[in-house]
Amino acid sequence: MAYQLYRNTTLGNSLQESLDELIQRSSLRGCVTFTFSQSQQITPQLALQVLLQFDKAINSALAQRVRNRVNFRGSLNTYRFCDNVWTFVLNDVEFREVTELIKVDKVKIVACDGKNTGSNTTE
Amino acid sequence: MVEPKLYRSVIEDVINDVRDIFLDDGVDEQVLMELKTLWENKLMQSRAVDGFHSEEQQLLLQVQQQHQPQQQQHHHHHHHQQAQPQQTVPQQAQTQQVLIPASQQAAAPQVIVPDSKLIQHMNASNMSAAATAATLALPAGVTPVQQILTNSGQLLQVVRAANGAQYIFQPQQSVVLQQQVIPQMQPGGVQAPVIQQVLAPLPGGISPQTGVIIQPQQILFTGNKTQVIPTTVAAPTPAQAQITATGQQQPQAQPAQQQAPLVLQVDGTGDTSSEEDEDEEEDYDDDEEEDKEKDGAEDGQVEEEPLNSEDDVSDEEGQELFDTENVVVCQYDKIHRSKNKWKFHLKDGIMNLNGRDYIFSKAIGDAEW
Numbered sequence: 001m002a003y004q005l006y007r008n009t010t011l012g013n014s015l016q017e018s019l020d021e022l023i024q025r026s027s028l029r030g031c032v033t034f035t036f037s038q039s040q041q042i043t044p045q046l047a048l049q050v051l052l053q054f055d056k057a058i059n060s061a062l063a064q065r066v067r068n069r070v071n072f073r074g075s076l077n078t079y080r081f082c083d084n085v086w087t088f089v090l091n092d093v094e095f096r097e098v099t100e101l102i103k104v105d106k107v108k109i110v111a112c113d114g115k116n117t118g119s120n121t122t123e
Numbered sequence: 124m125v126e127p128k129l130y131r132s133v134i135e136d137v138i139n140d141v142r143d144i145f146l147d148d149g150v151d152e153q154v155l156m157e158l159k160t161l162w163e164n165k166l167m168q169s170r171a172v173d174g175f176h177s178e179e180q181q182l183l184l185q186v187q188q189q190h191q192p193q194q195q196q197h198h199h200h201h202h203h204q205q206a207q208p209q210q211t212v213p214q215q216a217q218t219q220q221v222l223i224p225a226s227q228q229a230a231a232p233q234v235i236v237p238d239s240k241l242i243q244h245m246n247a248s249n250m251s252a253a254a255t256a257a258t259l260a261l262p263a264g265v266t267p268v269q270q271i272l273t274n275s276g277q278l279l280q281v282v283r284a285a286n287g288a289q290y291i292f293q294p295q296q297s298v299v300l301q302q303q304v305i306p307q308m309q310p311g312g313v314q315a316p317v318i319q320q321v322l323a324p325l326p327g328g329i330s331p332q333t334g335v336i337i338q339p340q341q342i343l344f345t346g347n348k349t350q351v352i353p354t355t356v357a358a359p360t361p362a363q364a365q366i367t368a369t370g371q372q373q374p375q376a377q378p379a380q381q382q383a384p385l386v387l388q389v390d391g392t393g394d395t396s397s398e399e400d401e402d403e404e405e406d407y408d409d410d411e412e413e414d415k416e417k418d419g420a421e422d423g424q425v426e427e428e429p430l431n432s433e434d435d436v437s438d439e440e441g442q443e444l445f446d447t448e449n450v451v452v453c454q455y456d457k458i459h460r461s462k463n464k465w466k467f468h469l470k471d472g473i474m475n476l477n478g479r480d481y482i483f484s485k486a487i488g489d490a491e492w
Contacts, residue, residue, distance in 0.1 A: 074490050114456050
């Protein structure tokens with residue numbers, strides 16, 4: 001299974017919200033039947049499947065379709081290493097790409113183990 | 124920088140991959156399309172990357188209405204890989220097709236909302252993305268008053284969206300607290316007050332904590348005289364509480380408020396609802412309260428309000444603005460440390476910085492702890 005890491009991104013969150021909306025709609029329309037297709041919508045189980053599929057897709061897209069490099073520098077506020085996941089909080093950071101420079105006061109970095117991407121056993 | 128193409132291709136891949144799952148579960152294809160539309164719209168709303176095809180979408184919207192049968196063919200052809208190189212046109216057509224029955228708007232403003240209940244409200248408003256973000260950050264204290272008819276006839280609507288956020292819409296951005304007398308009302312005793320609330324506009328500059336300014340008016344009728352007593356509340360207090368509280372104060376406040384508008388706060392620190400009354404006892408109690416606040420509650424907790432307001436010293440909360448927590452989600456190749464010098468070797472990351480999305484395949488960083 002691919003990392004579920006990327007669910008908390010713009011792309012992932014918007015997907016989760018959309019799925020939640022569809023799930024809620026089905027529960028509302030349980031009593032009223034307009035068209036059969038609308039009364040059903042999706043189940044939470046189906047939503048979970050979609051998210052799992054999203055995980056695979058985003059992981060592979062990042063690995064294959066992205067080819068750029070970023071540098072950054074800042075001061076480290078906190079660090080945590082738990083369950084093989086690093087979590088950092090940096091302050092006054094500058095992110096540098098070839099094209100542009102981005103400055104932020106505070107950034108949180110969450111990093112999973114990248115060796116052997118998908119180091120968890122695949123199903 | 125993120126290219127919309129990358130996100131678009133991810134969406135396409137996911138949608139195509141789950142299509143089988145949807146069909147296996149017996150869920151209609153239309154639901155799948157709806158998911159896609161919702162997903163894309165949220166993406167367009169939230170991020171500041173060049174909108175997928177927002178402009179093109181509006182241009183094509185009129186065209187799509189005429190070419191609906193053709194789009195269905197495109198829709199079917201979408202299964203094939205050939206559709207992908209054609210890129211924007213069939214994809215937009217596909218989304219257009221679903222958007223049309225949902226929105227039914229000829230000229231949508233910057234925001235296209237798929238949810239039907241939100242559409243009516245966001246029709247002509249000037250709500251920008253920043254404003255929606257500001258309204259999303261409204262404190263939970265604002266009750267979802269559904270519709271408020273103001274003095275000038277503006278129809279304000281407060282809608283509770285599916286995710287629990289509350290949107291307050293106002294057809295016009297200009298807000299005027301109008302002290303008008305309604306001549307239609309008939310005299311003869313004090314009538315039920317007409318509480319009119321004018322919601323202030325919501326530009327992006329309003330801080331999340333004071334997103335709403337509610338200004339109720341009280342119009343009293345006694346005999347032939349009509350007195351307009353405007354009261355302003357500058358805190359996001361529940362609207363209904365205001366109505367009931369001000370309703371109670373109406374006869375009492377009348378003589379006292381003839382002079383100038385008073386700031387009325389019926390809850391929170393101003394919990395004594397009859398504060399404006401000329402009761403001296405109450406004033407005395409208020410003074411006592413204030414003194415106790417300043418002294419820091421020497422006697423312990425006689426009054427529960429003034430305490431604990433300065434106990435919180437964590438500095439994290441000061442820095443934490445919930446607007447955009449800049450987040451980087453990635454994988455690490457190597458994390459290295461020497462004394463207090465840290466080196467980061469990261470890869471395959473998605474960053475959200477200052478509201479915008481960035482992606483990298485490799486990132487190298489230095490930091491001192």
